[in-house]
Amino acid sequence: MAFSRSALRRKLDTGAGTAQSDRMIAPPSKAAAAATVANHPVLQQLLARSYPAVMGVLNVTPDSFSDGGRFLAPDHALAQARRMIDEGADIIDVGAESTRPYGGRQAVPAEQEIERLRPLLADIVALGVPVSIDSMKSTVVAFALDNGAVIANDVWGLQRDAGMAELVAARNCPVIVMHNRDHVDPGLDIMKDIAAFFVRSLEIAAKAGVPAGNIVLDPGIGFGKNPEQSMTALARLDQLERFGLPVLVGASRKRFISSVEPSEPHQRLGGSIAAHLIAAQRGARIIRTHDVAETVQALRVASAIEEKR
Numbered sequence: 001m002a003f004s005r006s007a008l009r010r011k012l013d014t015g016a017g018t019a020q021s022d023r024m025i026a027p028p029s030k031a032a033a034a035a036t037v038a039n040h041p042v043l044q045q046l047l048a049r050s051y052p053a054v055m056g057v058l059n060v061t062p063d064s065f066s067d068g069g070r071f072l073a074p075d076h077a078l079a080q081a082r083r084m085i086d087e088g089a090d091i092i093d094v095g096a097e098s099t100r101p102y103g104g105r106q107a108v109p110a111e112q113e114i115e116r117l118r119p120l121l122a123d124i125v126a127l128g129v130p131v132s133i134d135s136m137k138s139t140v141v142a143f144a145l146d147n148g149a150v151i152a153n154d155v156w157g158l159q160r161d162a163g164m165a166e167l168v169a170a171r172n173c174p175v176i177v178m179h180n181r182d183h184v185d186p187g188l189d190i191m192k193d194i195a196a197f198f199v200r201s202l203e204i205a206a207k208a209g210v211p212a213g214n215i216v217l218d219p220g221i222g223f224g225k226n227p228e229q230s231m232t233a234l235a236r237l238d239q240l241e242r243f244g245l246p247v248l249v250g251a252s253r254k255r256f257i258s259s260v261e262p263s264e265p266h267q268r269l270g271g272s273i274a275a276h277l278i279a280a281q282r283g284a285r286i287i288r289t290h291d292v293a294e295t296v297q298a299l300r301v302a303s304a305i306e307e308k309r
């Protein structure tokens with residue numbers, strides 16, 4: 001299944017107004033979940049439960065905003081992957097270049113990303129859960145897929161590397177399409193910008209032959225957004241239902257939490273869980289987090305409580 005340009009525009013025009021308050025606080029309906037496109041078998045398995053799948057963050061970088069340097073050594077990275085799986089992670093998301101949503105990112109060449117991945121990726125894949133590769137470079141994603149990764153996680157939503165869409169189409173792998181901006185614009189209607197970005201990304205995907213059932217959307221909390229815009233994206237997340245695709249949210253330890261309650265990244269567990277529970281209520285089907293055990297527990301308990309309604 002692929003969306004044509006006209007079909008995408010119709011989806012945007014339908015229900016484009018702000019959701020009513022009662023809908024904003026309600027969990028997504030089973031009918032809405034059933035209507036979500038997810039044809040790839042990996043995604044079907046991940047999205048089969050009533051509560052979101054959990055993606056554990058594994059940064060094998062020296063400069064990530066929250067845990068830079070902690071898991072750069074291969075043995076530390078492998079131990080952390082094992083720990084997250086034991087805690088309930090459904091996916092391990094491995095990144096070898098910091099994307100640092102708040103600026104100050106030190107770009108590295110693809111060869112350096114690959115050298116950081118080479119000594120550890122196969123061992124992480126061997127642990128038995130799906131592995132995604134967090135990279136904006138198609139050559140790095142190709143290396144990771146060749147070595148057992150099964151999901152591409154592109155923080156520029158197929159719009160930065162011209163070869164990314166063709167690669168994920170040729171490999172028939174799931175791809176996470178994240179909204180991003182080079183600069184924050186405080187006057188922007190962030191939901192309109194996210195929607196327009198996704199229309200462009202899906203047009204690129206369709207042209208390359210990427211099936212719609214392989215695509216997951218990510219509003220990019222913290223990326224190209226000020227704290228107010230990040231919170232707006234979470235509050236209005238259910239507006240993305242118009243695309244009919246699964247949504248991933250990664251609000252873990254992000255700076256918008258500190259705008260409400262001043263804190264350092266390692267002090268933002270409570271805010272991260274609050275944001276992720278709201279995201280789940282608004283329809284997120286995958287939650288990306290540094291704190292796997294606590295997030296899994298929160299999502300499972302919330303789901304169990306909802307079942308008693």
